[in-house]
Amino acid sequence: MYDWLIVGAGFAGSVLAERLANERNERVLLIDRRPHIAGNAYDCYDDEGLLIHQYGPHIFHTNSKQIFDHLSRFTEWRFYEHRVLAEVDGMQVPIPINLDTVNKLYGLNLTSEQLQDWFAERAEKVSEIKTSEDVVISTVGRELYEKFFRGYTRKQWGLDPSELDKSVTSRVPTRTNRDDRYFGDEFQFMPKHGYTRMFEKMVRHPNIHVMTQTDYEDVRHVVPHRRVIYTGPIDEYFDFRFGKLPYRSLRFEHVTLDKTWHQSVAVVNYPQTNDYTRVTEYKHLTGQEHQKTALTYEYPSAEGDPYYPIPKPENQELFKKYERLALTTPDVWFVGRLATYRYYNMDQIVGQALATFRRINESLPAQADT
Ligand code: FAD
Ligand code: UDP
Known part of the structure; x- marks a missing residue:
C-alpha cells in the first residue's frame, strides 16, 4: 500500500x-x-554527447531565496544570465526592447532619458489594459508592437495578441537602459x-x-x-x-551542426520570418565545451503534447x-x-x-x- x-x-x-x-x-x-x-x-x-533540452530551453530564474535554497539541496549551479536577440528588419537586436534595440533599429543615438520621451510619443492611450496587445501598444506604440510582438504571438499561440490575456506579453518587460538580460530576477542559474x-x-x-x-x-x-x-x-x-x-503545443526540431557555434546568444527569436518562433543553442546555457553545437527549432502547433x-x-x-x-x-x-x-x-x-x-x-x- x-x-x-x-x-x-x-x-x-x-x-x-x-x-x-x-x-x-x-x-x-x-x-x-x-x-x-x-x-x-x-x-x-x-x-554527439551534447546536452540538450528535449522540450525546449529551460532557464531557471527566481526572486525567491526559499525556492532557490530548496533546489540547491539537489544540485550545484552554474551562473548564467539569459540573453535573447530578435531578428527584426534583417537585424538581430536585443529583446526585451531596450536602449540598444531602438538605437540600432532606427540608427539613432538616444540617451535613456530621450528614449522615455520617444516611447511616450508613440505609446497609445488604452483606458483599461486587458489584452496582450494593450500591454505593448500602451508602452512602446504600435510600430514596435508589430515588429516584435504581433507576428511572434500569432505564431506561438495561433491567436492575435488582442485575444490573449495581458499576462502573456507582460512577461517581457520594456527597458530604457542597456540591460539586455531576458530576466530581471535575483537568482539566475542553470543546474x-x-x-x-x-x-x-x-x-x-x-x-x-x-x-x-x-x-x-x-x-x-x-x-x-x-x-x-x-x-x-x-x-x-x-x-x-x-x-x-485548450493547451498550446510545440514541435521541437533538434539538430546538431558540425561547427563550434551557430549564433551569438542562447536564443534568437523570429517575430517576422519563418514558421518557427525561436532557435536555441544549448552550449550558451550549459557552458559545455564541444567541437559541434546543438540547436532546437520550436514550431508551435495546436496538436500534440500539452505545453502551454x-x-x-x-x-x-x-x-x-x-x-x-x-x-x-x-x-x-x-x-x-x-x-x-x-x-x-x-x-x-x-x-x-x-x-x-x-x-x-x-x-x-x-x-x-x-
Ligand atoms: P510538467 O513538467 O509538464 O510535468 C507533468 C508530467 O506529468 C509530464 O511529464 C507528463 O508526462 C506527466 N503526465 C501527465 N499526465 C499523465 C498521466 N495520465 N499519467 C502519467 N503521467 C502523466 N520555465 C522556466 O522557469 N524557465 C524557462 O526557461 C522555461 N522554459 C520553457 C520552455 C518551454 C518550451 C516550455 C513548454 C515550458 C517552459 N518553462 C520554463 C515552464 C516549465 O516547463 C514548467 O513550469 C514546469 O516544467 C512545470 O512542471 P509541472 O510538473 O507542472 O509539469
Ligand atoms: N513575445 C513576443 N515576441 C518575443 C518574445 C515574446 O511576442 O520576441 C510574446 C509571445 O506572446 C510569448 C510571450 O511574449 O508567448 C511570452 O514570452 P516568453 O519568452 O516568456 O515565452 P516562453 O518562454 O514561456 O515560451
Whole structure:
C-alpha cells in the first residue's frame, strides 16, 4: 500500500514526492507516462554527447531565496544570465526592447532619458489594459508592437495578441537602459550537471518508487494507494466532461551542426520570418565545451503534447468548472502547470508544490506506520 500515488514526475510531482518521503516518511509511487523523469525540464545527451533540452530551453530564474535554497539541496549551479536577440528588419537586436534595440533599429543615438520621451510619443492611450496587445501598444506604440510582438504571438499561440490575456506579453518587460538580460530576477542559474541529474537526486529515496512509461490509467485501479497527487491536464482527469481545455503545443526540431557555434546568444527569436518562433543553442546555457553545437527549432502547433495553458477569459471560465469539481474530489490534490491551468515558470511550480506540502501537513496527520 502506497501512501501516495503521484501522477507526473515533473517539478510538481517530484518536489512533492521528495517532501512526503523525507519529511513525513510516507511511501510514494511516482509515475510518468513518458520514458523519463523531470517533465518538461528533462535534458539529455544527444548522439554527439551534447546536452540538450528535449522540450525546449529551460532557464531557471527566481526572486525567491526559499525556492532557490530548496533546489540547491539537489544540485550545484552554474551562473548564467539569459540573453535573447530578435531578428527584426534583417537585424538581430536585443529583446526585451531596450536602449540598444531602438538605437540600432532606427540608427539613432538616444540617451535613456530621450528614449522615455520617444516611447511616450508613440505609446497609445488604452483606458483599461486587458489584452496582450494593450500591454505593448500602451508602452512602446504600435510600430514596435508589430515588429516584435504581433507576428511572434500569432505564431506561438495561433491567436492575435488582442485575444490573449495581458499576462502573456507582460512577461517581457520594456527597458530604457542597456540591460539586455531576458530576466530581471535575483537568482539566475542553470543546474550545473543538468536538470535530469537534479531530479534524480531529488527522487532518490528508499520510500520513493519511480515508474516511467506508466500512465495513471494503467495503475489507478491496480496499485493500492491512499491518496493521489495529480499533475497532468485537469480536463483529462475528469474525462473532458465539460469539454477540452485548450493547451498550446510545440514541435521541437533538434539538430546538431558540425561547427563550434551557430549564433551569438542562447536564443534568437523570429517575430517576422519563418514558421518557427525561436532557435536555441544549448552550449550558451550549459557552458559545455564541444567541437559541434546543438540547436532546437520550436514550431508551435495546436496538436500534440500539452505545453502551454492558453490565458484567455473563456478558457479560465472552463478551467474554473474543472477546478470546482477538483475541490470536491476527496483524496486527490491537483498541482502543477497542467492541473492548475496556469502559465507558470519552474520556480512558481516549485513554490506551488511547497505550498501544497504545507497544506497537506496542516490537514493530514503523518501516517507512515499505519
Ligand atoms: P510538467 O513538467 O509538464 O510535468 C507533468 C508530467 O506529468 C509530464 O511529464 C507528463 O508526462 C506527466 N503526465 C501527465 N499526465 C499523465 C498521466 N495520465 N499519467 C502519467 N503521467 C502523466 N520555465 C522556466 O522557469 N524557465 C524557462 O526557461 C522555461 N522554459 C520553457 C520552455 C518551454 C518550451 C516550455 C513548454 C515550458 C517552459 N518553462 C520554463 C515552464 C516549465 O516547463 C514548467 O513550469 C514546469 O516544467 C512545470 O512542471 P509541472 O510538473 O507542472 O509539469
Ligand atoms: N513575445 C513576443 N515576441 C518575443 C518574445 C515574446 O511576442 O520576441 C510574446 C509571445 O506572446 C510569448 C510571450 O511574449 O508567448 C511570452 O514570452 P516568453 O519568452 O516568456 O515565452 P516562453 O518562454 O514561456 O515560451
